[in-house]
Amino acid sequence: MVENEGIRRYVAHAILWLGIAIVAFPVYLAIVASTQDAASIANGQMSLLPGGHLIETYYKTIFVGTSGSTREPVGVMLMNSLVMALAIACGKIAISIISAYAVVYFRFPLRMTIFWLIFITLMLPVEVRIYPTYKIAADLQLLDSYAGLTLPLIASATATLLFRQFFMTVPDELLEASRIDGAGPLRFFWDTLLPLSRTNIAALFVILFIYGWNQYLWPLLITTRDDMQTIVIGIRKMITTSDALTEWPVVMATAVLAMLPPVVVVVVMQKLFVRGLVETEK
Amino acid sequence: MANVTLRNVRKTYPGGFEAIKGIDVAVGDGQFCVLVGPSGCGKSTLLRMVAGLETISSGEIEIGERVVNTIEPADRDIAMVFQNYALYPHMTVYNNMAYGLRNRGMPKPEIEQRVREAARILEIEALLDRKPRQLSGGQRQRVAMGRAIVRQPKVFLFDEPLSNLDAKLRIAMRVEIRKLQRRLATTSIYVTHDQLEAMTLADILVVMNGGVVEQIGSPLEVYHRPATTFVASFIGAPPMNLIALEGSELRRQLGDHGDATTLGIRPEDLTLTSGDAGDGGLALKLRVDAVERVGPESFVYGRPGDHQGEAEIIVRVAGEHTPALGEHVLAVASRAKLHLFGRDGRRLEP
Numbered sequence: 001m002v003e004n005e006g007i008r009r010y011v012a013h014a015i016l017w018l019g020i021a022i023v024a025f026p027v028y029l030a031i032v033a034s035t036q037d038a039a040s041i042a043n044g045q046m047s048l049l050p051g052g053h054l055i056e057t058y059y060k061t062i063f064v065g066t067s068g069s070t071r072e073p074v075g076v077m078l079m080n081s082l083v084m085a086l087a088i089a090c091g092k093i094a095i096s097i098i099s100a101y102a103v104v105y106f107r108f109p110l111r112m113t114i115f116w117l118i119f120i121t122l123m124l125p126v127e128v129r130i131y132p133t134y135k136i137a138a139d140l141q142l143l144d145s146y147a148g149l150t151l152p153l154i155a156s157a158t159a160t161l162l163f164r165q166f167f168m169t170v171p172d173e174l175l176e177a178s179r180i181d182g183a184g185p186l187r188f189f190w191d192t193l194l195p196l197s198r199t200n201i202a203a204l205f206v207i208l209f210i211y212g213w214n215q216y217l218w219p220l221l222i223t224t225r226d227d228m229q230t231i232v233i234g235i236r237k238m239i240t241t242s243d244a245l246t247e248w249p250v251v252m253a254t255a256v257l258a259m260l261p262p263v264v265v266v267v268v269m270q271k272l273f274v275r276g277l278v279e280t281e282k
Numbered sequence: 283m284a285n286v287t288l289r290n291v292r293k294t295y296p297g298g299f300e301a302i303k304g305i306d307v308a309v310g311d312g313q314f315c316v317l318v319g320p321s322g323c324g325k326s327t328l329l330r331m332v333a334g335l336e337t338i339s340s341g342e343i344e345i346g347e348r349v350v351n352t353i354e355p356a357d358r359d360i361a362m363v364f365q366n367y368a369l370y371p372h373m374t375v376y377n378n379m380a381y382g383l384r385n386r387g388m389p390k391p392e393i394e395q396r397v398r399e400a401a402r403i404l405e406i407e408a409l410l411d412r413k414p415r416q417l418s419g420g421q422r423q424r425v426a427m428g429r430a431i432v433r434q435p436k437v438f439l440f441d442e443p444l445s446n447l448d449a450k451l452r453i454a455m456r457v458e459i460r461k462l463q464r465r466l467a468t469t470s471i472y473v474t475h476d477q478l479e480a481m482t483l484a485d486i487l488v489v490m491n492g493g494v495v496e497q498i499g500s501p502l503e504v505y506h507r508p509a510t511t512f513v514a515s516f517i518g519a520p521p522m523n524l525i526a527l528e529g530s531e532l533r534r535q536l537g538d539h540g541d542a543t544t545l546g547i548r549p550e551d552l553t554l555t556s557g558d559a560g561d562g563g564l565a566l567k568l569r570v571d572a573v574e575r576v577g578p579e580s581f582v583y584g585r586p587g588d589h590q591g592e593a594e595i596i597v598r599v600a601g602e603h604t605p606a607l608g609e610h611v612l613a614v615a616s617r618a619k620l621h622l623f624g625r626d627g628r629r630l631e632p
Contacts, residue, residue, distance in 0.1 A: 173368035176335050181382035181429075182356035191381070195372040 027259070034058070034252035041248040053249060061253040074254050077231040081213055082261060084149045084230060088212030089205050091154035097197065100163035101189055105175070115164075122157045126218050134221055148222045149230075153215065159204055166200050167193065199272070206269045210262045231258045284346030284359075284436035284469055285311050286332065291341035293327055293493075301327045303493040304341070309486060312467040314460070318480035319490035320516070325473045326441055328490070332471060333362050333439050346436050356385075361430035362439040366446060367422045369414040369429075375401075376410040379428045393432075400431040403462070420451045427459070431466070438463070440472040444479065456482060477517050481505065489513050511627040514546045520581060520596045522546045522621070535564055536620075542630050546621035549581065549598040552613040554605065563616045568595055570611060573604045580604045584611065 029048075033041060036051035065073040102108075103115045126133065133152045142148030170193065178188040219230045229237070235258060238251050286309040293302035301324045309315040317325040330336040332343055334355035342349050350358045361382075369378050376397055383393045401407045404424045414422055423443065430438055440459070444452045460483055463470050474480050480487055481501045489496045489504060489512075496516075497509035508514035514522040525545045527533050532545060547564070568584030571594065582597045582604055597613050605611050622630045 171366060171368065173364045173366055174370065176333075176355075177362070177364065177368040177370070177429075179335070179355045180333065180360065180362050182385035183381075187385065192370055192372075198372075 030252045030255050034061075034249050034256055036249055038245065038247050038249055042245055057249045057253050058257075061250050061257065072226045072229070072234075074231065074234060074257055076227055077229055077234040077254075078257060078261075080146075080149075080228060081230040081232065081258070083146055084215065084219070085209050085212035085261070087146065087150040088153050088215075089208035091150060092156040092159050092208050093201055093204055095154060096156050096159035097163050097194075097201070100160050100167055101193065103160075104164055104167040105185070118157050118160050120157075121155065122161075126153060130217070130221070137222060142222070144223055144225045144228045149219055149228075150212075153212065153218060156208075159208070162200065162204060163197065166197060170196060202269050202272045206266055209265045213258075213262050285309060285344070286315075286346075286437055286469055286471065287342075287344040288328075288332075289342040289344070291328070291331065291343060292339045293324070293331060293336065294339040301493055302331070302339075305490075305493075305495050307486075307488055307495065307498060309469055309471060312469055313485040314463050314470045314472065314483055315486045315488060316472045316474060316480045316484035317488045317490060318474055318477060318516075319496075321475055323490045324493040325475075325490050329439055329441055329471060329473045332437070333360055334358050359436040360439055361433045361435040361437075362441065363426045363430050363443045365442045367414075367426040367443075369422060369425055371414055374411050374413055375406065375417070375425050375428075378414070378425055379432050382429065382433055396432045396434075397428075400428045403431065404428050419447050420455065423447060423455060427462070431462075436469065438468050438470040440470065442474055443472075444474075445476070452479075459483065477519065481517070487517075489516060491516075507629065508546070508621065509629050511544055511546070511623045514621060514623070518548060520549050520598075522548050523552075523593070523595050524623075525593065525595070532564065532566075540622070540630055541624050542622035543625045544623040544627070546623060547595075547615050547619065549596040551615050551619035552595070552597040553615070554582065554597060554599060554611050555614050563614055564620060566595060566613045566615075568597070568611050568613055570605050570607055570609050573607065575602050575604070577602075582611070584613070 032048060032050050033046060034057055035054040036046055037053050040046055040051075061073070062075040062078075063073050099118065103111060103118075137143065137148045137152055140148075142151065174192060175188060178192055183191060214232060215230070216232050216236075219233050223229050223233070231254065235251060235254050238254060239246055286307075288305055288307045291302055291305045292300070294300045305328060307315070317328060319325050327336055331338050332345075334350065334353065338351050343351060345358055345360065370381065373381065379397045379400060380393045383396065388396075397410070398407070401410055404427060406421065406424050406428060409417060409421060409425070414425065417425065423446075426443065443459070444455055447455060456479055459472075472483060474483075484501050486498060487501045487504050488498050491512050497504055497513045499507075499509075504513060504517055508517060508522070511524055515524060523546065525532065525547070527536070527543055527545055536542075536545070545564075552566070566586055568582075568586060570582055570584045572583040574581040574583075578600070580599045580602055582599055583594050584597065585594055595613065624630050
């Protein structure tokens with residue numbers, strides 16, 4: 001056993017490195033491709049080493065847009081995606097934490113019925129209810145607007161369930177102590193429950209931000225104007241050009257840019273998340 | 283400062299379960315009342331009803347001449363110390379204590395002054411900037427007390443506040459709670475299942491069982507004159523020996539014993555002797571089954587030799603000199619130390 005230890009460790013490390021290579025190579029390739037000139041990619045002679053067009057390509061991508069079409073610059077798309085992802089994440093958290101609070105801490109008629117109704121919506125993601133949702137959004141004049149992009153995606157059973165489970169682990173005595181300390185329902189929520197949910201909110205924000213950022217189907221339907229489209233849609237539209245050469249460096253630069261915000265969110269929030277996990281406060 | 287009066291208080295849960303079956307208790311101004319009983323006897327429920335955390339099904343609860351049945355906990359002028367302390371985990375010790383005052387809109391300088399004063403009394407001044415998770419159990423307990431003190435309420439309510447502490451700390455805190463209560467002279471109601479805690483803390487002891495009050499009185503009164511067999515067996519450690527008189531040869535020894543069906547003798551009222559009972563007392567022949575030596579005293583467990591099925595009798599013996607196992611001994615008690623209980627379990631006065 002002991003003498004095998006060294007070999008086993010090398011094998012384990014080798015497997016891990018192989019895994020990293022498999023995951024990282026396409027990303028590397030995208031970054032490299034975004035620094036080459038369009039012609040060398042197009043004729044299949046792309047170098048695996050970074051080229052010299054980094055600043056030029058990214059400037060063009062963010063501020064100018066693809067030359068062959070009337071596409072908006074990616075800067076606008078980035079902003080649209082950011083607004084949508086942030087609105088979905090914040091909106092989902094706000095709505096679900098409040099509804100979980102109502103379901104856990106208040107006794108009202110049909111409380112469990114309402115809880116189960118929320119639960120059932122787990123079975124109805126956007127893809128399933130896409131036609132009625134589109135119809136409602138269109139009737140409410142929400143096409144090509146941020147409200148149309150975000151509102152239909154905000155109601156979330158998952159987040160409500162998560163907060164409900166968390167609230168049920170908060171000791172009842174805290175609520176009772178608050179009542180004796182003269183804190184009403186809003187005070188208790190604001191002063192006690194919200195600070196205690198901080199780590200849950202952080203974790204959920206990461207998941208929901210990425211969920212919002214990666215939305216494809218819904219933005220594709222709801223937006224038609226170029227200045228309202230999100231970056232995920234933008235990449236797709238850039239690739240299919242009917243009458244001109246696909247500008248691969250720009251596409252790759254867009255892909256890299258589309259990856260960055262989720263990465264930043266994960267890195268930043270993970271610190272908070274881990275810190276929250278370490279200080280177990282209950 | 284206030285009296286607390288409970289009048290025929292009842293609690294019935296929606297399922298029909300009656301947790302409190304009509305309780306009358308009067309706690310005088312500044313008195314320390316202890317509710318004691320086995321788990322599930324309704325003592326915590328009763329305390330929570332006083333606090334306003336449970337609704338009152340019928341009856342009246344009065345705090346300081348004011349019926350509080352429908353008044354919110356925050357407006358009852360009470361403070362409560364919970365079993366698990368229920369400190370706000372995300373607030374510093376200072377904020378934990380100040381929170382209730384802030385919610386009442388008290389001016390900042392006064393809050394500061396009250397919190398500092400409470401911290402000084404409880405010797406937690408050095409901890410004010412810490413969070414609860416950085417505190418030991420005993421320190422948390424003090425903060426929970428501090429949170430109650432700063433409010434300067436009419437009544438303190440304690441819900442088994444010491445049961446999460448280790449044995450040594452529990453005794454220390456017990457003494458401290460008593461001192462503090464005397465010093466502040468605030469009416470207090472304290473729930474515990476520990477009869478020793480109950481005996482040492484109480485001005486008035488309320489022994490509860492199955493949602494009813496078995497006896498109310500001063501601790502020593504309850505100890506010396508238990509009203510029922512339940513009280514007799516619950517208060518005192520080791521518990522009082524209860525012997526069924528039915529078919530026992532003790533009936534003959536006792537002579538005239540009215541309607542008594544159960545005889546009670548405290549372990550310390552029995553003496554092991556080689557002679558006989560004399561003075562019309564009681565003599566029990568025992569075969570020694572087990573012996574426990576705890577240092578200053580020992581407990582001898584024995585069964586009456588003539589009666590196999592009968593309950594074990596415990597005799598307290600001073601010092602460490604005890605009879606050997608299997609030995610036959612005679613335990614005697616004087617007539618004045620006997621407790622007699624009727625068929626319904628109630629005490630009969632001799």
